[in-house]
Amino acid sequence: MTQRDLFLRYVAQTSDSPLLLNIDQADGIYLCDTDGKIYIDLIAGISVSNLGHCFPTVVEAIHEQAQRYSHLMVYGEYAYSPQVELAKLLCSVLPRTLDNVYFVNSGSEAVEGALKLAKRFTNRSELISCYDSYHGSTHGALSVSGNEMRQQAFRPLLPDVRHIHYNNLTDLQYITERTAAVIIEPVQAERGVVLPNKEFLLQLRQRCLETGALLILDEIQTGFGRTGTLFAFEQLGFVPDILLLGKAFGGGLPLGAFVANRRYMQCLTHQPVLGHITTFGGNALCCAASLATLKVLLTENYVVSVAEKAQIFHRLLSQHQHIKAFRQFGLLMAIELEDFTTTKRIIDRCIEKGLITDWFLFADNCLRIAPPLIITEPQIIYACRIIIEAIDEVVGQEGKIML
Numbered sequence: 335m336t337q338r339d340l341f342l343r344y345v346a347q348t349s350d351s352p353l354l355l356n357i358d359q360a361d362g363i364y365l366c367d368t369d370g371k372i373y374i375d376l377i378a379g380i381s382v383s384n385l386g387h388c389f390p391t392v393v394e395a396i397h398e399q400a401q402r403y404s405h406l407m408v409y410g411e412y413a414y415s416p417q418v419e420l421a422k423l424l425c426s427v428l429p430r431t432l433d434n435v436y437f438v439n440s441g442s443e444a445v446e447g448a449l450k451l452a453k454r455f456t457n458r459s460e461l462i463s464c465y466d467s468y469h470g471s472t473h474g475a476l477s478v479s480g481n482e483m484r485q486q487a488f489r490p491l492l493p494d495v496r497h498i499h500y501n502n503l504t505d506l507q508y509i510t511e512r513t514a515a516v517i518i519e520p521v522q523a524e525r526g527v528v529l530p531n532k533e534f535l536l537q538l539r540q541r542c543l544e545t546g547a548l549l550i551l552d553e554i555q556t557g558f559g560r561t562g563t564l565f566a567f568e569q570l571g572f573v574p575d576i577l578l579l580g581k582a583f584g585g586g587l588p589l590g591a592f593v594a595n596r597r598y599m600q601c602l603t604h605q606p607v608l609g610h611i612t613t614f615g616g617n618a619l620c621c622a623a624s625l626a627t628l629k630v631l632l633t634e635n636y637v638v639s640v641a642e643k644a645q646i647f648h649r650l651l652s653q654h655q656h657i658k659a660f661r662q663f664g665l666l667m668a669i670e671l672e673d674f675t676t677t678k679r680i681i682d683r684c685i686e687k688g689l690i691t692d693w694f695l696f697a698d699n700c701l702r703i704a705p706p707l708i709i710t711e712p713q714i715i716y717a718c719r720i721i722i723e724a725i726d727e728v729v730g731q732e733g734k735i736m737l
């Protein structure tokens with residue numbers, strides 16, 4: 335049996351069409367498979383590898399930490415230095431009110447913790463989120479994700495969840511004194527990068543203040559530099575009550591966090607004591623990788639360079655005749671095409687040509703482009719040339735078939 339056969343046989347599958355690449359080594363923006371074929375990684379493991387693969391100081395930090403210790407005790411008992419240093423540095427770059435970090439293992443767990451915190455702090459039960467949002471696959475996170483197709487097979491989910499329309503000012507009236515929290519993304523990534531209306535976000539912030547509902551911002555996909563600032567909210571003119579991190583936050587290792595004011599966080603300490611606990615949350619290796627990543631993002635110019643790189647993608651892709659729309663928030667981008675069949679064929683063609691892209695959960699007619707932030711201008715130009723060639727070949731062929 336080949337490695338692929340073994341994968342299909344023994345590893346639980348999430349779809350009937352996995353990409354099935356068998357990667358031997360990754361470096362920077364490149365992946366190399368076991369046959370020696372090189373690919374450009376234009377999705378960064380779905381917005382994870384913001385510094386590319388095997389960034390030297392991150393590898394060094396993991397190596398060094400692995401030689402000291404990895405897991406010693408469940409979260410919340412020992413004062414691990416990588417965890418403490420990471421929490422301190424993170425709080426130093428966040429607004430004053432976001433001064434306390436709860437570490438978990440993934441984005442979904444950050445969502446779960448934040449929902450519990452909001453319910454416990456406000457003593458309310460209603461949770462509000464947006465249609466077409468994605469917040470994760472665990473029960474609570476799925477309950478506040480706004481996609482009926484994904485939810486229906488798993489009902490009953492959390493009670494007292496209401497959905498509102500993203501960017502719809504009128505719907506803000508549904509946030510009331512009954513609402514524990516509103517959870518929202520700074521851009522609806524899985525809907526194919528649907529951008530926020532700033533006025534909507536500002537009024538949402540105001541409405542939460544008026545009603546006492548906590549505003550939870552899901553920056554699991556946008557955080558750690560992807561949009562051109564360390565966090566997207568810096569460009570949107572408001573500060574959330576609870577900030578959610580995951581994906582790129584772990585520097586390639588599994589790490590999530592919810593960050594809030596210490597006054598809120600203290601509710602998880604009492605009545606009941608140990609109100610939220612996790613064995614591996616804030617694992618020392620993961621925190622060491624995250625800390626090394628954050629230090630690079632704060633000292634080198636990768637985050638600042640996002641705007642310029644995003645512009646190059648825009649210039650090269652947005653005007654193409656077969657592209658129906660091009661949406662981006664920094665280096666989180668969607669190329670809208672005709673339909674899923676076309677998109678899938680273009681993805682397959684790109685992979686044949688040595689470039690990895692993907693589609694979005696709720697927008698299967700869009701190509702996902704989310705490269706490592708370290709990508710260079712010549713690499714962007716080369717990658718866009720491959721994408722355009724693939725689109726022209728597939729759409730051109732479709733034209734011929736139709737004739």
Ligand code: PMP
Nearest residue numbers: 440441442468469470554555580
């Ligand atoms: N929120 C957002 C915006 C996400 O993009 C994701 C993952 N795609 C999650 C939450 C869930 O994160 P995880 O897969 O790490 O549980």
